[in-house]
Amino acid sequence: MQNIAVLAFEGISPFHLSVPCLVLGEQGADREVALTVCAERPGRVRTSAGFDLVVEHGLEGLRQASVVIVPSWPSPAQPAGEAVLQALREASAAGAQLVGLCLGACVLAEAGLLDGRRATTHWAYADDFARRYPQVALDPDVLYVEDGDVLTSAGTAAAIDCCLHMLRRRKGNEWANQVARRLVVAPHRQGGQAQFIDQPLPQTGQDSRLGALLDRVRASLQAEHTLDGLAQSMAMSRRTFSRHFHALTGCTLGEWLAHERLAHSQRLLESTNLSMDEVAERAGLGSAVTMRRLYRQRLGVSPAAWRLAFRGG
Secondary structure (H helix, E strand, C coil): CEEEEEECCCCECHHHHHHHHHHHHHCCCCCCEEEEEECCCCEEEEECCCCEEEECECCHHHHCCCEEEECCCCCCCCCCCHHHHHHHHHHHHCCCEEEECCCHHHHHHHCCCCCCCEECCCHHHHHHHHHHCCCCEECCCCCEEEECCEEEECCCHHHHHHHHHHHHHHHCHHHHHHHHHHHCCCCCCCCCCCCCCCCCCCCCHHHHHHHHHHHHHHCCCCCCCCHHHHHHHCCCCHHHHHHHHHHHHCCCHHHHHHHHHHHHHHHHHHHCCCCHHHHHHHHCCCCHHHHHHHHHHHCCCCHHHHHHHHCCC
16 A cells, blocks of 8 residues: 655645645545645644644654655745654655655755755746755756656646646556546646746637647547648648647647657557557557657656556556
């Protein structure tokens, strides 16, 4: 059984505490997972919303967990207690995966657990984080990033993406997608997707039409989709289409297509008996050779290993 411990602390945001509990506990619950909320001292914990929580478990829960999650910390300038930092170090030394959601990355950095690793945090605090923890390879432009046994996310809604990523890694695409549908959120935003857009475009009728176009492309990923062809179908110039596409998705057409085709191939590997060549063809990846190369680059495993790991749950 996998033990997931979520750290609660004075001034915690109820939203940030609820995200891992909801995605990995309540909605993503299965008999293979036990989720526990822990605090430095059991008892009442004041939240940022003005009400108290009653936490039954102390820091021993962190030391016994295979995954330890630190929700968003109140402020980068607020130090964590030494007992908390030591419990995190001990959990890491015991082989636990450490997860810092939003400003929770500051606590992991303060404990020295992000030294020499890639990490991210909320974009508004990126400069401050970089000054405080220069030994961390900060990437402020992504939603979440995984470096070995450490996972960090950007702010607010990106915590949901990060926890869905964890669920997807453990249970596969279909399980994570079911949870996402129940939560009424996007099933999968890539970790490398931009946190925000500097000059967001207002929603227009063209953007609504573009969303419908993307649904049609998703339904025909095996077909060839070019920038010029899609722009023409929207009666837009190449430049205008690219601008609206990036505003809507946060990435280029090529990046979006690669992600969608990869995700579709994962679903096919998990839910069908199709051969590797058939999966690659239906997902629009061309051949099994191309698909294997993409899996190695993006996931670090072969398609066969992915099917073996996630088939049946």
